[in-house]
Amino acid sequence: MSRERKRFRLALLIIGVESTLMEKPYLRQISKPLLKNPIFVQGLPGFGNVGKIAVYLMTKFCGAKPFVQLYSPSFPDYVSVSSKGICRLPRYEFYSANTEKNDFIIMTGDTQPSFDDVLAHYELCGETLDFVQKQGCSFIITLGGVPLREEKAQVYVAATSPRLALEFMEKGAVIYSKGRIVGATGLTLGLAKERGLEGICLLGPTTGFRADRGAGFSVFKFLMKALGNEVKEGL
Amino acid sequence: MSRERKRFRLALLIIGVESTLMEKPYLRQISKPLLKNPIFVQGLPGFGNVGKIAVYLMTKFCGAKPFVQLYSPSFPDYVSVSSKGICRLPRYEFYSANTEKNDFIIMTGDTQPSFDDVLAHYELCGETLDFVQKQGCSFIITLGGVPLREEKAQVYVAATSPRLALEFMEKGAVIYSKGRIVGATGLTLGLAKERGLEGICLLGPTTGFRADRGAGFSVFKFLMKALGNEVKEGL
Amino acid sequence: MSRERKRFRLALLIIGVESTLMEKPYLRQISKPLLKNPIFVQGLPGFGNVGKIAVYLMTKFCGAKPFVQLYSPSFPDYVSVSSKGICRLPRYEFYSANTEKNDFIIMTGDTQPSFDDVLAHYELCGETLDFVQKQGCSFIITLGGVPLREEKAQVYVAATSPRLALEFMEKGAVIYSKGRIVGATGLTLGLAKERGLEGICLLGPTTGFRADRGAGFSVFKFLMKALGNEVKEGL
Amino acid sequence: MSRERKRFRLALLIIGVESTLMEKPYLRQISKPLLKNPIFVQGLPGFGNVGKIAVYLMTKFCGAKPFVQLYSPSFPDYVSVSSKGICRLPRYEFYSANTEKNDFIIMTGDTQPSFDDVLAHYELCGETLDFVQKQGCSFIITLGGVPLREEKAQVYVAATSPRLALEFMEKGAVIYSKGRIVGATGLTLGLAKERGLEGICLLGPTTGFRADRGAGFSVFKFLMKALGNEVKEGL
Numbered sequence: 033m034s035r036e037r038k039r040f041r042l043a044l045l046i047i048g049v050e051s052t053l054m055e056k057p058y059l060r061q062i063s064k065p066l067l068k069n070p071i072f073v074q075g076l077p078g079f080g081n082v083g084k085i086a087v088y089l090m091t092k093f094c095g096a097k098p099f100v101q102l103y104s105p106s107f108p109d110y111v112s113v114s115s116k117g118i119c120r121l122p123r124y125e126f127y128s129a130n131t132e133k134n135d136f137i138i139m140t141g142d143t144q145p146s147f148d149d150v151l152a153h154y155e156l157c158g159e160t161l162d163f164v165q166k167q168g169c170s171f172i173i174t175l176g177g178v179p180l181r182e183e184k185a186q187v188y189v190a191a192t193s194p195r196l197a198l199e200f201m202e203k204g205a206v207i208y209s210k211g212r213i214v215g216a217t218g219l220t221l222g223l224a225k226e227r228g229l230e231g232i233c234l235l236g237p238t239t240g241f242r243a244d245r246g247a248g249f250s251v252f253k254f255l256m257k258a259l260g261n262e263v264k265e266g267l
Numbered sequence: 268m269s270r271e272r273k274r275f276r277l278a279l280l281i282i283g284v285e286s287t288l289m290e291k292p293y294l295r296q297i298s299k300p301l302l303k304n305p306i307f308v309q310g311l312p313g314f315g316n317v318g319k320i321a322v323y324l325m326t327k328f329c330g331a332k333p334f335v336q337l338y339s340p341s342f343p344d345y346v347s348v349s350s351k352g353i354c355r356l357p358r359y360e361f362y363s364a365n366t367e368k369n370d371f372i373i374m375t376g377d378t379q380p381s382f383d384d385v386l387a388h389y390e391l392c393g394e395t396l397d398f399v400q401k402q403g404c405s406f407i408i409t410l411g412g413v414p415l416r417e418e419k420a421q422v423y424v425a426a427t428s429p430r431l432a433l434e435f436m437e438k439g440a441v442i443y444s445k446g447r448i449v450g451a452t453g454l455t456l457g458l459a460k461e462r463g464l465e466g467i468c469l470l471g472p473t474t475g476f477r478a479d480r481g482a483g484f485s486v487f488k489f490l491m492k493a494l495g496n497e498v499k500e501g502l
Numbered sequence: 503m504s505r506e507r508k509r510f511r512l513a514l515l516i517i518g519v520e521s522t523l524m525e526k527p528y529l530r531q532i533s534k535p536l537l538k539n540p541i542f543v544q545g546l547p548g549f550g551n552v553g554k555i556a557v558y559l560m561t562k563f564c565g566a567k568p569f570v571q572l573y574s575p576s577f578p579d580y581v582s583v584s585s586k587g588i589c590r591l592p593r594y595e596f597y598s599a600n601t602e603k604n605d606f607i608i609m610t611g612d613t614q615p616s617f618d619d620v621l622a623h624y625e626l627c628g629e630t631l632d633f634v635q636k637q638g639c640s641f642i643i644t645l646g647g648v649p650l651r652e653e654k655a656q657v658y659v660a661a662t663s664p665r666l667a668l669e670f671m672e673k674g675a676v677i678y679s680k681g682r683i684v685g686a687t688g689l690t691l692g693l694a695k696e697r698g699l700e701g702i703c704l705l706g707p708t709t710g711f712r713a714d715r716g717a718g719f720s721v722f723k724f725l726m727k728a729l730g731n732e733v734k735e736g737l
Numbered sequence: 738m739s740r741e742r743k744r745f746r747l748a749l750l751i752i753g754v755e756s757t758l759m760e761k762p763y764l765r766q767i768s769k770p771l772l773k774n775p776i777f778v779q780g781l782p783g784f785g786n787v788g789k790i791a792v793y794l795m796t797k798f799c800g801a802k803p804f805v806q807l808y809s810p811s812f813p814d815y816v817s818v819s820s821k822g823i824c825r826l827p828r829y830e831f832y833s834a835n836t837e838k839n840d841f842i843i844m845t846g847d848t849q850p851s852f853d854d855v856l857a858h859y860e861l862c863g864e865t866l867d868f869v870q871k872q873g874c875s876f877i878i879t880l881g882g883v884p885l886r887e888e889k890a891q892v893y894v895a896a897t898s899p900r901l902a903l904e905f906m907e908k909g910a911v912i913y914s915k916g917r918i919v920g921a922t923g924l925t926l927g928l929a930k931e932r933g934l935e936g937i938c939l940l941g942p943t944t945g946f947r948a949d950r951g952a953g954f955s956v957f958k959f960l961m962k963a964l965g966n967e968v969k970e971g972l
Binding site for chain 4: 524525573575576578579580581582583584585586587589590591615616619
Binding site: 148150151153154155157158189190191192193194197201207208209210211212213214215216218219221222223225226233 | 759760808810811813814817818819820821822823824825826851854
């Protein structure tokens with residue numbers, strides 16, 4: 033039976049039909065927005081959920097709409113259940129936004145792969161970049177938290193080039209020079225650089241023990257201002 | 268020698284003969300029952316073994332017979348030994364049943380992959396759905412336990428659609444809205460939804476410290492009644 | 503460069519030359535002994551090293567000679583170093599022996615894959631069976647220890663069939679009916695059964711805290727006697 | 738969408754274009770130095786960072802220049818950030834050096850794969866050997882630390898052959914006969930031996946609790962002297 037199944041699979045592959053098994057991350061397209069040289073902004077769950085919160089505020093501010101979902105067999109094996117009892121798999125979501133200044137692809141997610149599955153992290157960050165490059169992105173912004181106890185709400189920046197680090201320092205960020213940026217926040221930017229793309233990482237200091245709305249708001253506000261969109265405090 | 272072996276394998280593949288290595292889950296067919304639009308019911312080891320117990324009772328109640336075994340290299344590396352000293356690999360088993368109201372494919376198993384091997388969980392749930400879809404199933408029911416201490420024997424329901432959640436609520440279940448359903452109980456349903464199938468998950472509250480026959484019986488009895496088969500207490 | 507490397511690899515594969523990377527277990531043949539329907543006997547490191555000790559005694563008793571080595575990228579990442587400072591990779595070794603009663607392939611090893619890498623266990627037991635089947639083996643004997651504190655030196659047996667369990671019980675072994683045999687000792691036999699081969703597992707009770715020469719000797723002596731080779735105590 | 742993506746990938750592969758996903762280690766070539774039968778010297782992070790320190794001193798002493806970088810999806814998922822805020826992925830680096838006595842390829846790195854990912858260790862050591870063999874290396878030297886508390890600064894040697902062990906013993910090293918050399922320091926040498934290459938491993942005793950510059954210097958100095966390059970203390 034094993035043989036037959038394998039030969040069946042091979043045959044299917046050759047004639048161009050594939051099994052429905054989810055063996056790799058895959059994308060489900062919901063709609064096809066018009067995007068012109070969009071900037072990619074990523075904020076995933078992590079330290080103090082700073083990146084996820086900042087990106088959530090940005091989707092609201094820009095009126096962004098989800099257009100692609102990414103599923104992966106490296107995500108945890110659960111379903112989330114809504115208050116009405118409806119279940120769905122964990123996923124990443126890509127939103128599109130057209131603002132006066134820029135078009136954006138904004139990405140967030142329910143979860144990340146297990147911290148010790150580094151191959152999955154490389155794979156998912158790579159899939160993400162493959163996708164956004166096909167959409168025309170060449171500038172990558174990742175948002176996250178960094179576990180630091182600080183009195184003043186700083187925003188830190190790391191970049192793919194000295195010119196960019198300088199540019200965002202002039203806009204008010206502090207150069208991040210503490211050694212490492214762990215997880216997807218760092219890895220997506222590192223892989224982007226390897227592909228010849230440019231980009232920055234903005235980090236909000238947080239104690240990281242709970243969801244840090246203040247740090248998320250600071251990062252969001254700084255980014256919007258740096259890109260020319262003033263955020264009013266009353267948002 | 269490595270080269271020769273690899274080329275030998277490649278040659279075998281090209282001429283359509285494959286190695287006997289078990290590198291993927293595979294199915295062993297024991298018999299070919301006649302099944303008309305069967306409903307798929309899954310109950311695997313888990314919290315309080317509620318799902319496995321419920322499914323065991325269902326196989327007895329319906330006179331179900333095993334017809335397919337599923338083996339996987341992601342299962343633990345042991346053999347179980349019977350009281351007569353006969354060993355066999357751990358496996359999942361699919362039973363068929365023809366009742367007055369419905370045909371069923373009922374699945375249970377000795378074990379599950381290691382909790383941290385999420386790829387294996389996605390693969391096995393996917394293989395399971397591939398198989399039952401080929402048998403004509405389009406409705407999926409997963410049974411499991413949920414770690415809650417409750418006085419009254421409730422049965423909780425989560426579903427792939429609001430209509431289904433409502434339908435089973437009207438039959439006496441309580442909407443499950445606690446956030447997540449972990450493991451194969453949730454994942455099979457989530458993957459089924461992704462394929463466009465419909466289904467529900469029924470959960471029996473249990474402390475989870477030991478096999479909970481009471482919770483298993485409640486889930487089994489509720490399911491049978493909901494599908495139109497009254498279970499008498501004296502079973 | 504990545505592309506070029508991959509295309510280079512693909513090209514090599516097509517023209518029949520492969521990279522020297524060790525991505526799979528592979529066999530190195532040292533000599534080609536003449537073997538007629540050999541019996542396969544396996545004893546790997548494990549509880550009290552009972553299996554490995556029993557097999558070591560058997561190679562000495564039968565004058566067995568190593569003829570094949572198996573290397574695997576799932577073995578731990580170390581080299582062992584001899585007293586003269588010479589290093590080598592960990593490996594399994596297959597010995598051949600021609601006795602009056604039977605021909606044997608006897609297998610032992612330096613190590614096993616990590617306990618949590620179940621795929622590697624399935625793969626290596628499968629590779630082992632692939633190899634010994636090609637050598638004409640159809641009877642499989644695995645030797646190991648079982649963590650039990652007993653006064654009398656029993657040997658336990660589990661088998662692929664009731665007939666075999668009975669046969670070795672009549673020769674003095676006790677039926678093993680304690681539930682499970684973990685690791686390669688159980689898995690090789692379970693996979694052999696799945697392929698339609700026959701065989702037994704012999705287990706020596708041991709506390710398992712240190713190498714148990716007594717248990718190893720008991721298992722070895724029982725096996726030799728059962729196969730018609732009386733072992734004198736003075737070995 | 739999954740299907741389309743996979744078919745798209747397959748199509749790309751057939752026409753010779755590949756995805757930009759990093760699914761395997763890959764090499765980025767920076768320059769093409771002229772090297773004649775170079776000796777390969779490896780020193781990676783490990784016990785007391787002895788190997789990495791020794792190799793660092795050697796690159797300075799020989800005026801070595803980086804010419805190839807190796808990236809891998811098995812490396813940890815972080816980027817390192819410079820004092821100017823510039824990020825990059827962790828990597829191995831290969832340096833070339835032409836000295837009066839010998840040409841060298843010297844390799845070091847930021848990190849190693851997770852200790853429990855043995856497949857990645859085998860893969861990376863194999864990729865490393867593939868690469869240096871293509872550059873004409875047939876002699877392999879690995880440098881590392883060994884957790885021993887000793888009064889005198891010994892250097893230990895293990896080798897692929899008795900002749901080599903003897904040769905370096907005569908040059909002042911002590912034969913290492915403590916059983917095992919773990920990690921890339923041992924594995925690269927073991928895999929080299931499997932390919933028919935020759936080489937040695939030099940180990941500096943260290944308590945391993947912190948970076949041990951003394952042990953690193955001893956190993957470096959011994960190696961340089963053994964290869965005919967006297968190091969003055971004032972380096």
